Amino acid sequence: MGHDYDGIRELDNKLPFWWQAIFYLTIIFSFGYWAYYHVLDIGPDQWQRYEAELARAEADAASRSAGKAELSDELLLAYSQDSAKVAAGQADYTTFCVPCHGANGEGGIGPNLTDPYWIHGAKPMEIHKIVSEGVATAGMPAWKSVLGDTRVEQVVAYVLTLKGKNVPGKEPQGEKVEE
Structure with a gap:
């Protein structure tokens, strides 16, 4: 069944399979993501990743300055x-x-x-x-x-x-x- 507007004919074609597959896989992924980060609270949140990176940077700075005399x-x-x-x-x-x-x-x-x-x-x-x-x-x-x-x-x-x-x-x- 189609529509005709100003000489432009629009048809109701089915979406390609690969397009539908990506759509449904995205929905499945979003449920897994939601469960991993929000329901089960397994994954680190942004604040935890920030603190881990900050600790790693401080450890790197401390190791670089270890053994180096204090500048004076x-x-x-x-x-x-x-x-x-x-x-x-x-x-x-x-x-x-x-x-x-x-x-x-x-x-x-x-x-x-x-x-x-x-x-x-x-x-x-x-x-x-x-x-x-x-x-x-x-x-x-x-x-x-x-x-x-x-x-x-x-x-x-x-x-x-x-x-x-x-x-x-x-x-x-x-x-x-x-x-």
């Missing part, structure tokens, strides 16, 4: 005495920092890193924070996501070797820091 001013100063860390930091500095701070730390777009004047702090941990998190208002990008923790520490070690060299360059900015 003293540790970063010690890194600045380690020629391998300084050389690795210099390589990353050359790649990522030279466009703004100059090849010798003399400054350019960014501040001079060799004079005793510092805008956001001159302590090793303050420098580490600046390199890691950046300073959005000053146009300094955060490098932690690009370099990772180890390479940021190496760059800081290299920057610490530049302090006090007073290379001619950009005029002093910030407050004078006595060490």
Whole structure:
């Protein structure tokens, strides 16, 4: 039995078998899903999966940091005495920092890193924070996501070797820091 609308003839054809099979299998699956997650409460819900993933991430972070010394001013100063860390930091500095701070730390777009004047702090941990998190208002990008923790520490070690060299360059900015 068909219908005719504006010259378009519509027929009542049966749905293909594969289409009906998928429909009925979906209904059967939904009953199983409903029983598994809601009636029998066997399957983990979204909150339980979240907590499991969070615990796994915390365990991974703890295992990565196990055996690694707590980062401090003293540790970063010690890194600045380690020629391998300084050389690795210099390589990353050359790649990522030279466009703004100059090849010798003399400054350019960014501040001079060799004079005793510092805008956001001159302590090793303050420098580490600046390199890691950046300073959005000053146009300094955060490098932690690009370099990772180890390479940021190496760059800081290299920057610490530049302090006090007073290379001619950009005029002093910030407050004078006595060490």
